Amino acid sequence: MANLDQDLEKYASELYTKGDLSAGLKLAGEITGVIALGGFALTVLTSWMPAIGITLAAGTVVRIMTQLGLAYSRLSTKERKEVRAVVRWIKGGFSLGSSLAAD
Numbered sequence: 001m002a003n004l005d006q007d008l009e010k011y012a013s014e015l016y017t018k019g020d021l022s023a024g025l026k027l028a029g030e031i032t033g034v035i036a037l038g039g040f041a042l043t044v045l046t047s048w049m050p051a052i053g054i055t056l057a058a059g060t061v062v063r064i065m066t067q068l069g070l071a072y073s074r075l076s077t078k079e080r081k082e083v084r085a086v087v088r089w090i091k092g093g094f095s096l097g098s099s100l101a102a103d
Contacts, residue, residue, distance in 0.1 A: 002072055002073045002075075002080060003069075003072070003073070004068065004069045004072040004083070004084070004087065005069070007072075007080065007084060008084060008087065008088070011081075011084060014081070014084065016081070016084075016085035016088070020081060020082050020085040021082075021085045021086065021089060023082045024081075024082030024083055024084075024085045024086035025086055027075075027079055027082055027083065027086075028064065028068055028083065028086045031067055031068060031071045032063065032064045032067045032068065061090060064090070065087065065090070068083055068086070068087060071083075
């Protein structure tokens with residue numbers, strides 16, 4: 001069974017595309033029901049800059065991470081990669097644009 005934390009370590013040098021991140025944000029929003037993630041996705045897709053002015057409370061971030069971790073093992077391989085992209089982005093593991101692979 002896949003574990004999100006273990007896979008984040010296993011795929012530490014993994015590159016993500018803009019598509020991975022946007023699809024992951026949509027998927028994370030569906031899994032967690034957090035509408036604010038849709039705002040992040042819209043900002044990423046339209047301006048490709050960090051979501052200025054859109055903030056998530058610390059408790060919301062913890063809830064998102066917990067729910068993503070619980071759902072992770074039931075996802076397809078492609079969806080797992082997309083979730084890893086979102087988790088790395090939320091944790092500040094890469095900056096938008098500079099570390100993403102070209103689509």
